Amino acid sequence: MQKEVFSDLLKQAQHKLDRKTKPVGSLGKLETLAAQLAAIQGSLEPNIDKKRMLIFAASHGIAAEGVSAYPPEVTGQMVLNFLNGGAAINVLSRHGKMNLHVIDVGVDVDLSDSAKEASNFFSRRVTNGTKSFLREPAMTAEECEAALKAGYEQVQLAHEQQVRLLGIGEMGIGNTTAAAALFSALLNIHPEEIVGPGTGLNEAGVRHKALVIQKALDLHREKSGADPVAWLQHVGGLEIAAMTGVILEAYRLQMPVVVDGFIATSAAMVALQIEPAAKQICFFGHRSNEKAHRLVLEKLDANPVLDLEMRLGEGTGAALAMHLLDAAAKIMCEMATFDTAGVSDS
Amino acid sequence: MQKEVFSDLLKQAQHKLDRKTKPVGSLGKLETLAAQLAAIQGSLEPNIDKKRMLIFAASHGIAAEGVSAYPPEVTGQMVLNFLNGGAAINVLSRHGKMNLHVIDVGVDVDLSDSAKEASNFFSRRVTNGTKSFLREPAMTAEECEAALKAGYEQVQLAHEQQVRLLGIGEMGIGNTTAAAALFSALLNIHPEEIVGPGTGLNEAGVRHKALVIQKALDLHREKSGADPVAWLQHVGGLEIAAMTGVILEAYRLQMPVVVDGFIATSAAMVALQIEPAAKQICFFGHRSNEKAHRLVLEKLDANPVLDLEMRLGEGTGAALAMHLLDAAAKIMCEMATFDTAGVSDS
Numbered sequence: 264m265q266k267e268v269f270s271d272l273l274k275q276a277q278h279k280l281d282r283k284t285k286p287v288g289s290l291g292k293l294e295t296l297a298a299q300l301a302a303i304q305g306s307l308e309p310n311i312d313k314k315r316m317l318i319f320a321a322s323h324g325i326a327a328e329g330v331s332a333y334p335p336e337v338t339g340q341m342v343l344n345f346l347n348g349g350a351a352i353n354v355l356s357r358h359g360k361m362n363l364h365v366i367d368v369g370v371d372v373d374l375s376d377s378a379k380e381a382s383n384f385f386s387r388r389v390t391n392g393t394k395s396f397l398r399e400p401a402m403t404a405e406e407c408e409a410a411l412k413a414g415y416e417q418v419q420l421a422h423e424q425q426v427r428l429l430g431i432g433e434m435g436i437g438n439t440t441a442a443a444a445l446f447s448a449l450l451n452i453h454p455e456e457i458v459g460p461g462t463g464l465n466e467a468g469v470r471h472k473a474l475v476i477q478k479a480l481d482l483h484r485e486k487s488g489a490d491p492v493a494w495l496q497h498v499g500g501l502e503i504a505a506m507t508g509v510i511l512e513a514y515r516l517q518m519p520v521v522v523d524g525f526i527a528t529s530a531a532m533v534a535l536q537i538e539p540a541a542k543q544i545c546f547f548g549h550r551s552n553e554k555a556h557r558l559v560l561e562k563l564d565a566n567p568v569l570d571l572e573m574r575l576g577e578g579t580g581a582a583l584a585m586h587l588l589d590a591a592a593k594i595m596c597e598m599a600t601f602d603t604a605g606v607s608d609s
Numbered sequence: 610m611q612k613e614v615f616s617d618l619l620k621q622a623q624h625k626l627d628r629k630t631k632p633v634g635s636l637g638k639l640e641t642l643a644a645q646l647a648a649i650q651g652s653l654e655p656n657i658d659k660k661r662m663l664i665f666a667a668s669h670g671i672a673a674e675g676v677s678a679y680p681p682e683v684t685g686q687m688v689l690n691f692l693n694g695g696a697a698i699n700v701l702s703r704h705g706k707m708n709l710h711v712i713d714v715g716v717d718v719d720l721s722d723s724a725k726e727a728s729n730f731f732s733r734r735v736t737n738g739t740k741s742f743l744r745e746p747a748m749t750a751e752e753c754e755a756a757l758k759a760g761y762e763q764v765q766l767a768h769e770q771q772v773r774l775l776g777i778g779e780m781g782i783g784n785t786t787a788a789a790a791l792f793s794a795l796l797n798i799h800p801e802e803i804v805g806p807g808t809g810l811n812e813a814g815v816r817h818k819a820l821v822i823q824k825a826l827d828l829h830r831e832k833s834g835a836d837p838v839a840w841l842q843h844v845g846g847l848e849i850a851a852m853t854g855v856i857l858e859a860y861r862l863q864m865p866v867v868v869d870g871f872i873a874t875s876a877a878m879v880a881l882q883i884e885p886a887a888k889q890i891c892f893f894g895h896r897s898n899e900k901a902h903r904l905v906l907e908k909l910d911a912n913p914v915l916d917l918e919m920r921l922g923e924g925t926g927a928a929l930a931m932h933l934l935d936a937a938a939k940i941m942c943e944m945a946t947f948d949t950a951g952v953s954d955s
Binding site for chain 1: 633639678679680683686687689690695696699700701703705915917918919921933936939940944945949952953955
């Protein structure tokens with residue numbers, strides 16, 4: 264949306280909020296969220312009743328380089344856990360009354376037929392996981408494009424089905440390394456500043472991870488330059504590319520998206536380097552406990568909704584924030600004004 | 610509950626959480642909340658499905674001393690707004706699927722008969738508001754005791770009706786001054802450090818408010834000494850006393866209570882000075898934007914669930930936190946373990 268149009272809508276929304284029976288600004292972030300939702304939807308009666316969480320899963324070649332506390336096969340095992348309803352994101356999606364789509368964009372395992380038949384499962388496997396970007400590009404340009412398209416497709420489907428709010432989360436053992444490499448390359452942050460323990464590395468593991476990233480950046484710098492899509496292809500992940508696609512397409516269709524933690528933020532960063540105005544439709548669900556998330560959120564000038572010291576991924580932070588966004592929308596639609604309630608203003 | 614028993618239950622709960630399909634500790638505060646709920650309920654399957662918000666309302670004599678941005682009659686007008694469903698807390702209670710009780714413990718206005726007939730309204734008016742504590746004690750000892758009892762009664766009622774989680778909020782123009790006086794007296798904080806703009810005072814107003822509190826503390830110090838109940842009677846509020854009563858009775862009946870912002874925290878502080886172990890059942894819903902809330906939470910060693918820069922009161926911060934507590938309970942009950950889901954551990 265044109266910057267001036269968006270900012271005018273924000274002002275109208277804030278004006279409406281200022282007539283509600285409460286001191287001006289006293290609902291804090293809830294008011295900011297409500298105004299942004301109103302501006303995205305182009306309506307002073309924002310409605311995000313129908314919500315959906317998208318989890319993109321993929322395997323990472325870099326996981327073979329000793330950068331994760333968990334073995335690579337956990338990616339596929341967790342996809343089955345999602346389909347069986349037992350993971351944290353299942354619990355939180357049910358609690359938040361949203362449905363959940365699981366999209367396999369490159370999990371390196373044979374899933375059972377019964378899993379594939381689940382109505383909320385989308386088999387969009389581009390390839391059986393990325394290559395190790397310590398040695399070669401993570402994806403070909405065509406693979407990267409196909410993964411982006413898997414993201415576009417989910418947004419188009421949600422749009423057709425009148426879904427009003429999307430959350431994005433991921434599963435992919437090794438993907439904090441890919442995300443850290445992207446941040447390092449595209450925000451000019453030294454690997455040692457950006458690297459954290461992921462799902463649970465010790466100190467030596469963290470140092471090794473930083474070294475892997477430094478070597479990878481040296482290997483791919485010449486071909487990638489300052490091009491966000493080139494970096495996504497060379498050191499990113501299939502699920503990261505798909506989430507980048509979600510944000511770009513959601514911007515085109517003016518749908519709000521709640522970005523989860525460290526990995527999802529790396530996808531958002533790539534999308535915002537491609538299309539800065541897409542920030543209009545982005546909400547950052549939480550500040551995760553992954554060490555450098557605070558730093559990258561600051562660099563993106565992003566104000567996260569929650570800070571619950573979580574570091575799980577899967578969309579868990581986004582899911583909890585989506586309840587608050589829904590609350591914000593309802594504040595705007597349902598609260599009385601000073602006039603209608605007969606309450607004296609200050 | 611005995612300290613050792615409580616801490617043993619916390620450990621058992623954390624052990625159960627550590628077997629869930631996620632890296633240990635990766636759900637951050639959600640895990641802490643889940644463990645505390647489990648310990649309070651004495652069950653590793655905590656259940657807080659049925660929730661209730663209690664709003665206590667009362668008028669304040671101190672409001673006549675120019676300490677608030679709003680006129681005193683707003684207290685009664687807002688009670689009607691609560692009963693008509695138009696206030697922020699109504700929207701958030703509906704959104705969080707909890708019912709709402711409005712308890713008049715001393716609102717200085719004639720409420721209409723139709724208001725009094727609302728099934729969620731409790732007329733427990735001790736007196737028509739407190740006296741100005743700049744000049745005399747806010748309450749008599751008998752009035753303070755009656756207000757505490759209005760709090761006990763709501764907890765007993767909730768307990769009988771199988772309500773599993775209570776939130777406490779308030780309405781009372783002038784009550785940030787009463788709360789600040791209590792914090793100043795009982796935590797030894799200088800009035801200038803504790804006083805903030807409340808619902809919207811300007812700088813001169815804030816200075817005046819600090820001066821009013823300083824004079825009141827000088828007036829009541831001899832009679833109150835270090836006795837929390839005496840200070841509650843001399844500079845507190847009827848709704849603050851009622852919320853103190855809620856926490857004391859909820860501790861006796863082992864029911865979890867979510868404390869709202871600055872005012873509700875002052876009630877919690879009084880309760881914890883009377884019975885330190887009552888902290889077991891307290892959750893602090895949010896860090897409010899009222900200036901000194903951060904300081905008093907630190908002094909109480911209380912870790913708030915949310916920080917949304919809100920400063921409205923009414924229980925709004927508690928209501929949003931209650932959704933997260935419910936999420937935490939469900940994580941503990943519904944998530945799969947590494948064994949049942951067939952996921953490899955690290």
